[in-house]
Amino acid sequence: MPVANAKRKEKAKLVTKFILFLKLLCHKESMSLNFPPGSLVFAPMEGITDGPFRLAIHEAFGGWDQYFTDFLRVPTHGFYTKRKIIEHFGEKIYTSPVLNPLNAMQILTTARAQTERLVKEIAELNINHLNLNLGCPSKTVNGHCGGAYLLQEPETIAQICKLIRQNFSKSFTVKIRLGFNDTENFDELIRILSDSGVDGIIIHGRTAKQKYDGLSNWEMISRAVNLTKTPIIGNGDLLNVKDIENAFKNSGCYGLMLGRGALKTPWLAAQYKNKWSTDQTVKNILEYYDRIEWCYRIYGDNDEIVLKRMKGLTRYIFSHEEINLSPLLRMQTLEQFKPMLPEMVNSVFQ
Numbered sequence: 001m002p003v004a005n006a007k008r009k010e011k012a013k014l015v016t017k018f019i020l021f022l023k024l025l026c027h028k029e030s031m032s033l034n035f036p037p038g039s040l041v042f043a044p045m046e047g048i049t050d051g052p053f054r055l056a057i058h059e060a061f062g063g064w065d066q067y068f069t070d071f072l073r074v075p076t077h078g079f080y081t082k083r084k085i086i087e088h089f090g091e092k093i094y095t096s097p098v099l100n101p102l103n104a105m106q107i108l109t110t111a112r113a114q115t116e117r118l119v120k121e122i123a124e125l126n127i128n129h130l131n132l133n134l135g136c137p138s139k140t141v142n143g144h145c146g147g148a149y150l151l152q153e154p155e156t157i158a159q160i161c162k163l164i165r166q167n168f169s170k171s172f173t174v175k176i177r178l179g180f181n182d183t184e185n186f187d188e189l190i191r192i193l194s195d196s197g198v199d200g201i202i203i204h205g206r207t208a209k210q211k212y213d214g215l216s217n218w219e220m221i222s223r224a225v226n227l228t229k230t231p232i233i234g235n236g237d238l239l240n241v242k243d244i245e246n247a248f249k250n251s252g253c254y255g256l257m258l259g260r261g262a263l264k265t266p267w268l269a270a271q272y273k274n275k276w277s278t279d280q281t282v283k284n285i286l287e288y289y290d291r292i293e294w295c296y297r298i299y300g301d302n303d304e305i306v307l308k309r310m311k312g313l314t315r316y317i318f319s320h321e322e323i324n325l326s327p328l329l330r331m332q333t334l335e336q337f338k339p340m341l342p343e344m345v346n347s348v349f350q
Contacts, residue, residue, distance in 0.1 A: 033171050225253060
């Protein structure tokens with residue numbers, strides 16, 4: 001009896017693998033990314049790219065082919081209601097036939113988390129693009145065996161990706177780094193991800209150990225382009241139009257993702273595509289603040305939350321400028337903060 005049971009289990013495993021193979025084969029023939037070659041993608045950023053923020057960027061500037069939510073952590077115990085998932089995605093974005101397809105839901109999971117259940121919920125909500133975060137370098141996230149930590153465990157990544165692929169039929173991408181401590185298993189990661197049925201691989205050109213130190217290694221990103229037929233989206237140190245032009249020209253990437261550059265200059269996609277003049281910087285920055293306030297207001301947020309968001313953005317907008325931000329950041333009310341903005345912006349960018 002034990003031998004017969006073992007044979008049945010082995011046969012069941014082979015049948016399961018064959019079914020997955022057929023699904024992946026059909027997937028490769030029928031599925032593709034839901035954004036075209038040459039796309040510019042606004043990166044997910046924890047605590048920043050929530051629904052009101054993404055709505056504000058689209059309403060004020062547009063030009064981005066996809067916007068990503070910050071990551072939704074897959075629970076190990078319990079579950080999220082569909083209401084919670086929609087709130088994270090952004091209710092006004094979810095209900096818009098124009099905005100919904102332009103937004104991607106990012107999740108962060110571990111080997112023990114209830115990935116299958118959450119992915120099924122997301123699929124039932126008819127969200128068009130699901131992204132798996134395998135690149136977060138946060139010590140807290142990595143300490144719980146999520147994000148970039150999993151880059152050390154390619155087989156675990158394969159299992160998670162295949163599980164997601166079995167339960168999500170629309171665009172499915174992953175966001176990775178070059179490795180955890182080094183790039184030793186980079187080629188293996190690209191192969192495993194490609195074989196797991198993902199539609200695209202987004203690569204930040206640093207290891208998790210580097211965080212944001214040093215320069216993004218675009219040679220490794222280009223290497224990935226040559227290793228797989230799966231579309232590669234490059235990410236890292238894209239701060240202006242020239243950076244975008246050079247990245248497309250030299251890397252062969254399907255698309256590009258911008259994070260800090262997009263946060264500092266959210267009109268960069270429109271500037272690149274429409275050849276906007278850099279003379280509009282002051283106007284664009286003031287519009288950025290106005291639209292941020294407007295979008296958080298329509299989501300029902302109060303002055304305290306709006307002020308907190310504006311202060312956070314200020315640190316990014318002026319991040320490379322030699323200016324003392326303390327007087328502005330010390331303001332305790334929105335009424336104190338807003339009148340100081342035009343003079344501050346004009347003094348730096350005029």
